[in-house]
Amino acid sequence: MNWTRCLLGAAGVTALSIATVPAIADGGSLTIASTNVPRHLNGAVQSGIATAVPSTQIFASPLRYDENWDPQPYLAESWDLSEDGLSVTLNLVENATFHDGTPVTSEDVAFSIMTIKENHPFKSMFAPVETIETPDEHTAVIKLSQPHPALLLALSPALAPVMPKHVFGDGQDPKTHPANSAPVGSGPFMLEEFTAGEAIVLKRNPNFFMDGRPRLDEIIIRIIKDPSALLIAMENGDADVYPFIGTSQEISRLGEVEHLALTTEGYAAVGPLNWLAFNTASPKLSDVRVRQAIAYAIDRDFITKALHRGVSTPQRGPIIESSPFFDETIPAYDLDLDRARELMAEAGFADGMSLTIDYIPGPKEQQQSLAEYMKSQLKKIGIEVEVRAAPDFPTWAGRVGGHDFELSMDIVFNWGDPVIGVHRTYLSNNINKGVIWSNTQQYRNERVDELLNAAAVSIDNDERKALYAEFQQIVATDLPIYWINSLPYHTAYDTKLENVPTGIWGFMHPMDLVEWSE
């Protein structure tokens, strides 16, 4: 009897890390359901939403953003951009401390940004940063080699977690630092327990530098990879919030649950695009007319309305349509099978051709279903498509990253500023064999390179807009990619929950204002 109890007890501890915790105070506990498995909890050396959600709770960053793309004070209570755009001064709050009690200093900020520059896969975020000067404990001056319009956005919680130098700066490789799985930050919540692949338990940081925050006592992120199990957990209240919902099935089902509300807010900065990539180095696809023909043969409206049952929105270009940089006037390639056949004939493929298409295993509605749709649709213009399923993500990533593909479905995020998430896909110097989400289409256009490089150093928004407009016109003609839709990210949350994060970063943002209503 006794051992059973022990075993059960121990098993319980293992599953969800009970630990003897003082009773929950008034703030209450919030359970977030997630299908995304974070490798670790440090967003400084790991991209992706899985890490960003817990990382932004644990780590504070110099700035945070509201829902209007406007920067707000966070660790930096104010900031100044120099006239020439080559330096940014951050004035840090004085009362911020890390969870271990040590104060947050400019040293930590400098260390963090330089570490991110070295180790984060988004090289363009801090590439122009040359040095960071720390004239005093609470002032950090970022010196740039060239103006960097994405800098302020890159100082967001999701991209620039401020790490304690005394923990992460001990000489170990930051990418594999043990503290990545047991991080110490200065954010509103502290890590209580991390069961990799299962659950993350975060506790209220009582010494958080922003007064009266956080409101919640506890955040539990439960990883449930099985969609049915996740839906059941949401329906019966075992989880309170489910962000990044990506399928029409889940959206329609959770929409009917009485105690839950749905929103599409909170994904503006993510800019999740679903597209069809062409391997422009493939002889069959090197002719732009073939790519255009394929574009004309695909019915974007049918995809968003029928296949996605109206939950996703059409996307015509490389920059998410909700972004101020999006150019409305680019060609849309509305369904036109005759035009498609003409183009095929012009390109010398009047008799048709055969192609393969890959897709990311997992998000079936976005990827597999569209690949299968392409197969039947492209048959109409004489293209025999073989769908190449991959058993797992690494297999797919190996094929596409290794340029061993013809057509492939893909999902790529904008990550706020085009410099971070868009440039990488089109710059010819980012054709990087073996690296997924580089310019795997092997698209080369000198003018595009020029435009993007110019946009990357311009701090004049209107100028950037113009540069991006021309860029969009060119790529929409060259069509290294046929953009289809943006992912239908929704958030389902308990209606008793207040201040659900709906800013541009959504849940990749400190949840210090989230609270339960009475």
Next chain:
Amino acid sequence: MAPLLCIEKLRVTFRTRYGEVTALDSISMHVNEGETLGVVGESGCGKSITALATMGLIPSPPGRIADGSIQLAGEELIGANSARLRKLRGGDIAMIFQEPMTSLNPVFTVGDQIAEAITLHQNVSADRAFTDAVALLDRVGIPSPDRRARDYPHQLSGGMRQRVMIAMAVSCRPKVLIADEPTTALDVTVQAQIFDLLNEIQRDFGAAIILITHDMGAISEMADRVAVMYAGRVIEEGSADSILDQPQHPYARGLIDCIPTLGRAERTLKEIPGVVPPLHLLGAGCAFAERCAFNDRARCTTEKPRLIDHGHHPAACHGVEESRL
């Protein structure tokens, strides 16, 4: 005085894939107090079924006692309730089986197995029962019974195991002891010891013994009276002397001719040709007819002979009946 155990017109049938088969066909036999009844016959003739029926251990289904009566000291056993039968089994009637190697449960010590028989029938403590079991082991001639009682069956020789079986059987001083081929599986030298032991036991405990065997030698050594069985019927019955000296039925004669005697060692042993026919193929006539050297009359194949006394002792044979033999 009424016999101690009396079997009357017992009929036992078995359901097989060939239909309902009669394994015992109206057999009758009895045994008196202190007496030894030998039941002889080849394998498959129904000896063991008779024993099992007496113990109330006919496996059912497929077996079934169709008719007849078995009385122990005047008490009818057929149809008695199972609790009463259990009380009698191992108590008033005990049985020793042919295969001492397999008749003991391999996972319990022999002492425990004997003690179990004792506790089942006597109101004694487990300790006391075990002490008694050791005493019984001593009684049946097992050396250092204290130690042996804690042995498992596989640690004992065949003869020792049979002694254990005997100890278990007599543990509750049964009135009737059925010994079903108790020595068949044993060495010849051990056989004699076991028979001696059975004789001693009978003397000490006063039990009636039903000795089931195919060995006429054993009969001549042990039995007071004999019943000869063939194909589910008793075909000859009488005192041991009478049957050994003057067997009537050709089958009984055949059996007796099979006994090797020192004096006749030079003569070839006679063998009864053929085998016992499968029960489901028994026809209307004498079951022995096919193997009988004297089956020339029509009745032999059309009519079952009845067990009738023709002078010496009862026998069931048309030939004997017609005094032709």
Next chain:
Amino acid sequence: MSASYLMKRVGYGLLLMLGVVILNFLLIRLAPGDPAVVIAGEMGGATEEMLESIREEYGLNKPLLTQLWIYVSGVVRFDLGQSFFFNQPVTTLIAQRILPTILLVITAQILSILLGVFLGVIASRKPGGVVSAFVSVFATIGYAVPVFWTGIMLIILFASILPIFPVEGMLSVKLRDANIFVQALDVLHHLVLPAFTLAIIYLAQYARLGRASMLEVLGSDYIRTARAKGASERSVLFKHALRNAALPILTVAGLQFGNLISGALLVETVFNWPGMGRLAFDSILRRDYPTIMGVLFFASFMVVVANILTDMSYRWADPRLRGKS
């Protein structure tokens, strides 16, 4: 059960484990594909310098034999390396999950043996009866149903139609701060469906095996002996017969343990049970080779331990094997 025999078994088990370690290592290192690319991919993309530093970090650029030596000597210290994906020690990941798996597997094992044997015993009493026929049919069905499909069907049933058992997870989040008894109950509540799903295949097999084994034992001589001494039917079935009939079940239970772990892998996946099997499955999809190797190692280790325990209990249960090696 001699200590030296146990030592021998343990030594042999260790040798098997060494084999497992070497085989895993070679399989994964000799397989096509560059692990560094996998790790880099998990980090969100990589350059050639990054790949180099990863190879350095994980020791992937050392000669194969050196890597093997490093791995084996690590295993001896229970260090199974770092997970490619989680960047945590594999032992940590497994330690977080091994208890739920053991809980699931042991519960299913006990459930299937107890229920299966019980059904088997009942069925064996009347080999031609309704229960017996049911057990036969059920056994064949239970054997033929894919375990993951049973699980899914149960989820469909219990998720919406009959919501009395939770269909996912192991502990309700809301009970994180409840006392240990409430939590234990909640875990048991969550355990019902996974354990039953996993048990059902083996339950069927044990029922079938139990029935066959009981029938064989019930036909044996020592059962007849037990009956002949007047033992009650219950004592015959559950004391005399079951103890013997349990031996083959024990053997099979030991052999089945590996299959049970395989089955647990599917069941954990279906019911979102936070165990090792799901870790293995997820790791395979992520090509997280050190973790896969670690789980294989631990699973094999569990099988070896289970085999030793089976062996020991077998020798305990069957006195004929004691003292032999």
Next chain:
Amino acid sequence: MSERALNKAESPALEAWRIFRRNVPALIGVVILTVIVLATLYGSFIYTGDAFEIVWAPHEPPGVTPDFPLGTDYLGRSVVAGMLTGGGPTLAVGAAAAAITMVIGVTLGALAGFHGGWVDNLLMRITEFFQVLPALLFAMVLVTLFSPSLLTIAIAIGVVSWPQTARLTRAEFLKVKELEYVTAARAIGARDARIIWKVILPNAAPPLIVSATLTIGVAILFEAGLSFLGLGDPNVMSWGLMIGANRDYILDAWWPVTFPGLAIFLTVFAVSLIGDGLNDAFNPKMRER
């Protein structure tokens, strides 16, 4: 009937067949399996399309549209088409894996049983080693490492399943090799290989045939399990793949999961009925069990 049976000496095979054909469950098994095999063989004539093709709206319930009597799956693919075309690979992998299992198992078991001594010792240690590895997990690793295709799956299943067959074969060989005719064959100087294949194997065959039959069932379940986990050949429709792919949507659509599961169940059920029937036929005395 019974008299004939008794009087006429029958070959064991004939005797077995006589018993088998009176075994109702086994005959039911034969009928079910025949129907399934015919359906998978000729199903493609009924449904000429590609089972991967999207032909209708997703999650159409069964029995609503006559063209899709079993409904459609999450992509709008016909479940009937998947059932008909998915059976072939499932059965093929099952049979191939069983064949591989038998070849490895019988060869090693025969060598061990026949030669005894250190050969036996070595082979049995290897067998034990493979039995220590949890089969499904090991098969998953093998399939992943060598990328899933029907062939690698069949090989992986074979590689993890042979130990039981090897043990059985060894046991049979140990039993049979002591019999007179083996001694006789040795006496006339037959070569070992000849004795193994021509003398012992035919006499040890019945339990091996039964085991082979049951192995097919196990292999089918195995393939289904792998496909369910997404480790089947993703480009080949199979019942397991259907279950695995549609699992995410069971709360909304039960049919794309239920029907393939039933098909797997019925197939394995039929195979094991036949296996049991064969077992009874070869061991008439064991009939009661």
